[in-house]
Amino acid sequence: xxxxxxxxxxxxxxxxxxxxxxxxxxxxxxxxxxxxxxxxxxxxxxxxxxxxxxxxxxxxxxxxxxxxxxxxxxxxxxxxxxxxxxxxxxxxxxxxxxxxxxxxxxxxxxxxxxxxxxxxxxxxxxxxxxxxxxxxxxxxxxxxxxxxxxxxxxxxxxxxxxxxxxxxxxxxxxxxxxxxxxxxxxxxxxxxxxxxxxxxxxxxxxxxxxxxxxxxxxxxxxxxxxxxxxxxxxx
Amino acid sequence: xxxxxxxxxxxxxxxxxxxxxxxxxxxxxxxxxxxxxxxxxxxxxxxxxxxxxxxxxxxxxxxxxxxxxxxxxxxxxxxxxxxxxxxxxxxxxxxxxxxxxxxxxxxxxxxxxxxxxxxxxxxxxxxxxxxxxxxxxxxxxxxxxxxxxxxxxxxxxxxxxxxxxxxxxxxxxxxxxxxxxxxxxxxxxxxxxxxxxxxxxxxxxxxxxxxxxxxxxxxxxxxxxxxxxxxxxxx
DNA sequence: GCTACTACTTTGTGATCACAAACATTAGAT
DNA sequence: ATCTAATGTTTGTGATCACAAAGTAGTAGC
Numbered sequence: 001x002x003x004x005x006x007x008x009x010x011x012x013x014x015x016x017x018x019x020x021x022x023x024x025x026x027x028x029x030x031x032x033x034x035x036x037x038x039x040x041x042x043x044x045x046x047x048x049x050x051x052x053x054x055x056x057x058x059x060x061x062x063x064x065x066x067x068x069x070x071x072x073x074x075x076x077x078x079x080x081x082x083x084x085x086x087x088x089x090x091x092x093x094x095x096x097x098x099x100x101x102x103x104x105x106x107x108x109x110x111x112x113x114x115x116x117x118x119x120x121x122x123x124x125x126x127x128x129x130x131x132x133x134x135x136x137x138x139x140x141x142x143x144x145x146x147x148x149x150x151x152x153x154x155x156x157x158x159x160x161x162x163x164x165x166x167x168x169x170x171x172x173x174x175x176x177x178x179x180x181x182x183x184x185x186x187x188x189x190x191x192x193x194x195x196x197x198x199x200x201x202x203x204x205x206x207x208x209x210x211x212x213x214x215x216x217x218x219x220x221x222x223x224x225x226x227x228x229x230x231x232x233x234x235x
Numbered sequence: 236x237x238x239x240x241x242x243x244x245x246x247x248x249x250x251x252x253x254x255x256x257x258x259x260x261x262x263x264x265x266x267x268x269x270x271x272x273x274x275x276x277x278x279x280x281x282x283x284x285x286x287x288x289x290x291x292x293x294x295x296x297x298x299x300x301x302x303x304x305x306x307x308x309x310x311x312x313x314x315x316x317x318x319x320x321x322x323x324x325x326x327x328x329x330x331x332x333x334x335x336x337x338x339x340x341x342x343x344x345x346x347x348x349x350x351x352x353x354x355x356x357x358x359x360x361x362x363x364x365x366x367x368x369x370x371x372x373x374x375x376x377x378x379x380x381x382x383x384x385x386x387x388x389x390x391x392x393x394x395x396x397x398x399x400x401x402x403x404x405x406x407x408x409x410x411x412x413x414x415x416x417x418x419x420x421x422x423x424x425x426x427x428x429x430x431x432x433x434x435x436x437x438x439x440x441x442x443x444x445x446x447x448x449x450x451x452x453x454x455x456x457x458x459x460x461x462x463x464x465x466x467x468x469x470x
Numbered sequence: 471g472c473t474a475c476t477a478c479t480t481t482g483t484g485a486t487c488a489c490a491a492a493c494a495t496t497a498g499a500t
Numbered sequence: 501a502t503c504t505a506a507t508g509t510t511t512g513t514g515a516t517c518a519c520a521a522a523g524t525a526g527t528a529g530c
Contacts, residue, residue, distance in 0.1 A: 021484085044510085044511065044512090046511070054484085056485085056486095057483080057486090060296070060513090061295070064300055068304055069303055070393075078511080086391070089391045092389070092391045093393050096338070096394050103334040103335075107330065156323040156326075158324060161305055162335075162397040162400065162401075165397065166393075169393070254512090254513065255514070279481065280482070281481070292515065293513085295482085313481080313483090
């Protein structure tokens, strides 16, 4: 029956306040983000519906939405799967993150008030704690929250959806990398970013954000490392 | 029955080779892109299904996909509409275009070969013709093709979907602006871009692309102009 | 005349069914 | 033994139906 590896998805409790489609969407999104689904593995509507114990309809809609966000890929065969990664594509995604996120940071800078600064500081402190506890999942989650909190300071923000799309595409492979290398320690560039924010220095902020992104992925950026994790994606 | 303005959508012939959902998606996408649907106008599944003479199902999927691309907005009420524009948001969209597209251009530059250069030259020539004929629709369509041809030279391109999302969000308002101002003539920055490409000068190319985008929207960028077209969106 | 409650309509959501294309498997011919 | 043709199964697509939430209108009460 299961020709491929059985899909294992972490199911969260379904809140009755949200629609089934939204719940399925969030569940699948997390599964992709945390690399629970192997790239190249064909996803069928009915199989997922069976796993999550819902009708095929919400799954259909969630899959289409994730495909529109480039988290999934619909081939000509109408088959849906997590897109496979290549070294060049990985590099392009990282460079795109740097270009867009440093832009978003600079655009958000003028809007950062005391309250937002407070929020960023507390997130930074939490990240330090998580780093001391060596909790990789927590680190990457808080790191996302930090970046999101920074960019959303701009009330006319339009780039966050684009940035989240890039995170989604990189997600599975960041995870695979962090799983393999638990000895990585990343210099805390957030302190530099905080200093730049307090000085309202847009250029310094862009430098700090760029460095943060570059170092966050540097441990996966060596050609050998990349090669190995890409090979892991092949059947 | 029609409490709001009746929706008028240009329907193209449906090719049997594509699925109904794809056809509906393309039709609605064009309608949004060309400003055929007023921002703020509530879109209902059944109404659109009736107009396009299909069942509600393909419309549902197409709407969700367009919403995922930020072309439509789903409010808390579950109502779907073309998002309203504000002057600040318009500005953010333009700045985002400049940041991402100049990045994409620089990243594509090393991959441009003779064939691609030829293609860009012929597109440039077509734009000149359309400009001579004062065919605004043709100009903006060809302009898009020019940019797309440039960015897709990079075989590991990952930013084009993001760029298209920005085009979609700006689309309706570019159209409104060009309709109101038929006296605008834009300096042909494509020649500068072509020169930069032939010299393989990434920095000059970024300058040219930025200028092209900035001038393409400059006629709508004056506060009065913007104010008027945003007012037009209100009921 | 204005507000609040109720009945009615509209609309999105989700399940089920029918169907055709894609896929896998098996049988037959060279 | 290998390639091809035929058969059976799986899967996405699209239509229809049931239902609950949101919206609308109409009426009673102050």
